[in-house]
Amino acid sequence: MNEAPAARLISAGQKSLRPLSRIAASVAVLAVLAPILVVIFSWGSDQTEIWQHLIATQLSSLLRNTLVLLMGVGLCVSVLGISLAWLVVMCDFPGRAKFEWLLMLPMAVPAYVLAFVVLGLFDFSGPLQSFLSRELGLPLIDVRHEAVVVLVLSLVLYPYVYMLARSAFLSQSSDTIEAARSLGSGAWGAFFRVALPMARPAIIAGVSLALMETLADFGTVAVFNYDTFTTAIYKAWFGFFSLQAAAQLASLLLLFVALTLFAEKRLRGRRRYVQGSQLHHHFRHPLTGLRAWAVTAYCLLVLSVAFFLPVLQMLIWAFEVGAAQLDARFGALLWHSLSLALQASVLTVAIATLLAFSRWRAGPRQRAFFDLAQLGYALPGSVLAVGVVISFSRIEQQLLFPLQAWLGMEARSVLVGTVLALLAAYWIRFLAVASGPIDASLLRIRPSIPDAARTLGARPLEVLWRIYLPMLRPGLLTAAILVFVDVIKEMPATLLLRPYGWDTLAVRIYEMTSEGEWQRAALPALTIVLLGLVPVIISIKRTLK
Amino acid sequence: MRSVLVIGLALLLAACGEGPESQKADEGLVVYTARKEHLIKPLFDRFTAQTGIPIRYVTDAAGPLLARLQAEGERSRADLLITVDAGNLWQAAEAGVLQPIESDVLASNIPSALRDEGNRWFGLSIRARTIIYSTERVKPSELSTYEALADEQWTGRLCLRTAKKVYNQSLVATMIAARGEAETEEIVSGWVKNLAVPPFSNDNKVVEAIAAGQCDVGIVNTYYLARMVADDPSLPVTMFWPNQQGEGADGRGVHLNISGAGITRASQHVAEAQQLIEWLSGTDAQLQLALLNQEYPVNPQVSLPEPLTRWGEFEGDDIPVAEAGRLQGEAIRVMDRAGYR
Numbered sequence: 001m002n003e004a005p006a007a008r009l010i011s012a013g014q015k016s017l018r019p020l021s022r023i024a025a026s027v028a029v030l031a032v033l034a035p036i037l038v039v040i041f042s043w044g045s046d047q048t049e050i051w052q053h054l055i056a057t058q059l060s061s062l063l064r065n066t067l068v069l070l071m072g073v074g075l076c077v078s079v080l081g082i083s084l085a086w087l088v089v090m091c092d093f094p095g096r097a098k099f100e101w102l103l104m105l106p107m108a109v110p111a112y113v114l115a116f117v118v119l120g121l122f123d124f125s126g127p128l129q130s131f132l133s134r135e136l137g138l139p140l141i142d143v144r145h146e147a148v149v150v151l152v153l154s155l156v157l158y159p160y161v162y163m164l165a166r167s168a169f170l171s172q173s174s175d176t177i178e179a180a181r182s183l184g185s186g187a188w189g190a191f192f193r194v195a196l197p198m199a200r201p202a203i204i205a206g207v208s209l210a211l212m213e214t215l216a217d218f219g220t221v222a223v224f225n226y227d228t229f230t231t232a233i234y235k236a237w238f239g240f241f242s243l244q245a246a247a248q249l250a251s252l253l254l255l256f257v258a259l260t261l262f263a264e265k266r267l268r269g270r271r272r273y274v275q276g277s278q279l280h281h282h283f284r285h286p287l288t289g290l291r292a293w294a295v296t297a298y299c300l301l302v303l304s305v306a307f308f309l310p311v312l313q314m315l316i317w318a319f320e321v322g323a324a325q326l327d328a329r330f331g332a333l334l335w336h337s338l339s340l341a342l343q344a345s346v347l348t349v350a351i352a353t354l355l356a357f358s359r360w361r362a363g364p365r366q367r368a369f370f371d372l373a374q375l376g377y378a379l380p381g382s383v384l385a386v387g388v389v390i391s392f393s394r395i396e397q398q399l400l401f402p403l404q405a406w407l408g409m410e411a412r413s414v415l416v417g418t419v420l421a422l423l424a425a426y427w428i429r430f431l432a433v434a435s436g437p438i439d440a441s442l443l444r445i446r447p448s449i450p451d452a453a454r455t456l457g458a459r460p461l462e463v464l465w466r467i468y469l470p471m472l473r474p475g476l477l478t479a480a481i482l483v484f485v486d487v488i489k490e491m492p493a494t495l496l497l498r499p500y501g502w503d504t505l506a507v508r509i510y511e512m513t514s515e516g517e518w519q520r521a522a523l524p525a526l527t528i529v530l531l532g533l534v535p536v537i538i539s540i541k542r543t544l545k
Numbered sequence: 546m547r548s549v550l551v552i553g554l555a556l557l558l559a560a561c562g563e564g565p566e567s568q569k570a571d572e573g574l575v576v577y578t579a580r581k582e583h584l585i586k587p588l589f590d591r592f593t594a595q596t597g598i599p600i601r602y603v604t605d606a607a608g609p610l611l612a613r614l615q616a617e618g619e620r621s622r623a624d625l626l627i628t629v630d631a632g633n634l635w636q637a638a639e640a641g642v643l644q645p646i647e648s649d650v651l652a653s654n655i656p657s658a659l660r661d662e663g664n665r666w667f668g669l670s671i672r673a674r675t676i677i678y679s680t681e682r683v684k685p686s687e688l689s690t691y692e693a694l695a696d697e698q699w700t701g702r703l704c705l706r707t708a709k710k711v712y713n714q715s716l717v718a719t720m721i722a723a724r725g726e727a728e729t730e731e732i733v734s735g736w737v738k739n740l741a742v743p744p745f746s747n748d749n750k751v752v753e754a755i756a757a758g759q760c761d762v763g764i765v766n767t768y769y770l771a772r773m774v775a776d777d778p779s780l781p782v783t784m785f786w787p788n789q790q791g792e793g794a795d796g797r798g799v800h801l802n803i804s805g806a807g808i809t810r811a812s813q814h815v816a817e818a819q820q821l822i823e824w825l826s827g828t829d830a831q832l833q834l835a836l837l838n839q840e841y842p843v844n845p846q847v848s849l850p851e852p853l854t855r856w857g858e859f860e861g862d863d864i865p866v867a868e869a870g871r872l873q874g875e876a877i878r879v880m881d882r883a884g885y886r
Binding site: 053057058123124125129130133140142144222223224225227231234235237238239240241243382385386389390393396397401411413416417492495496498500501503507511514515516517 | 583602607758881
């Protein structure tokens, strides 16, 4: 009998908020679509000649390389990320508590930095091979192998999987695992049949982030001169000077990602992963003897190659070059990187949260519409940046300049060449990064909790502020950190869209590395890594508390 | 969480406040430059000190800068485009974003092969792409032309930078102009057959590979080697000036490329922009430009400064550098067909 008025209350309250948030969310999706539409409209122009040339010469090997890279990185980040997260959450071994947060650090290392450190150290002109060939007469070998490219990308991308899988495992109550084990499952059985399926949304989100980054990567593969699909995009653009052909190629990349995401969503279907009780205690399986040390060694190895090695090498390079670079300009670079990253992460997380709620409440067809907002991540950075320039210029010329003239103002650019365009590029690109953790933690909230709050008479905003936000907090924080670190590392969009004087650390790295002067890029690269560490460590402190 | 939000919002407001203010300074020049900041800023500073004209600039690769110029169209605030490689300048002129300039100063300071015949862009420094070799394993008498590096004697001994770099595309483009497409493709295939290892991502790596003993000869822009020799004078790698003797294509000279500048069609400060280009082509700036990056001056009245004289005199290919732009697409096709990555 009590239910009828409560239900009325819910529907009344929700209705008042819905149109507004839905309009805002739709605008966000349209903003993401604007640069993407520029890319898709490129099909209006005839680029047959370039296509014929690409098909006749390189396209098949580029596709093969891209697939190999995707499968290799997908496999490696899954194995590394899931195994490390599981060990750290479920087992006890020497150094576990330290590794729990240390293992996230490689995320702060830009992939292209690890690439040139690996090449600098292990290539035949590097110290290792010089020594081996001088002292032992070993033949020189070329380390620029496919497997090395896969490994380098995997080592900096596995933290996406690790972070998301770790928080998923953490939020699984021990009770569920215990139940499985008391019903006769072994440790492996409980992992594969209970823990892994329950963590699946988080893991898939992590792996797809890693794969999208791989797909859009240009810097890392360029260091190894390993040709992938993005190579064809840049060849069409910088070589044949056909932005249209480049955009056509990029749109195929988009199509591929869209289909994959769609397929994954279909596979997952409307299955929901809802937890039992909140976890009170967390039981860790203590490892002993050789096994414990083997696990410690495994964690240490990953961490050394992915983090300590590049940081150490950059420290050495930075000292060699000297303190000459540490001038007032360096302070400005630092400040620009920092403030852009902070602004972008707040903005992106806010928009991603809005979209997550809209998606959550929407019907299946509308849900597909909101899913489109994820696509920005799959475009190579500079293609997206050009998309933003072109679409924003059009908006200015068609809409804003006439409006300014009508208002009797002087027509001037308010989008292109300002911080607004740059921030827009950032959130359009990194929305997918923020959505992963937010969606995953939203999915884990038992619907009965907000339902109960509403039944008890809470208004929608109150439910949002007092129920959802606190429960989403870990997800929101993870999202903010991921975006922060990604923005600090971001290079192509920053280069093209920054206003005059807004040079960042990544811009400085570009200036140095494009002339092959990696030593001089060491100091800004090191600073990027350190900046990226700060939020990672803060968040870990909070979750460990 | 709430404090992060507040900080973020404050920063956002600060940035929005900063935006319009920084655009207020409408006087002065705006330059889009693909030349790296540390290689051009000292010159801008000098120009500003001498003339009182402030310069603001954005650095990026040539492709994105050109795309931005095109998208901004008539409203662009850029006055000048400075890029490396003639191919990029040629494309910018083709895209219609540059305007012609009549200047007697530029006509006398810059040889005609190093500027656009329509006067839409002008070379500012010469970048010579030459053969380098190991002083331990190669005698200079074994070397003659770029083309001869396709000969069998260099099997497994050649190192090259990737074909995706425009420097190599320009080199092959001028070879097509001299020898035709079919012969050039044969030569490039010969290079690929002779490679000791797959192509490198940059010229420094080519020099390092020769020094380490991975290969014996390579092709790089002179300033890469000059910079590395300046750091380490004992480096067992040195330059050879190819195509200096013989008839026709064999004696056409060292492949030259340029860095250069053009004034945008949208420029509101054409007089000042022209003043900057003329100043850059003058003796003082030319000397600076050469010293900054060990490139060669375009202005024939400037005598070579000290570190550059070390490599000796050479004859440059006098084909107009614009040809490299016109034939760039052909060059890429030839290299793709030859399997040069």
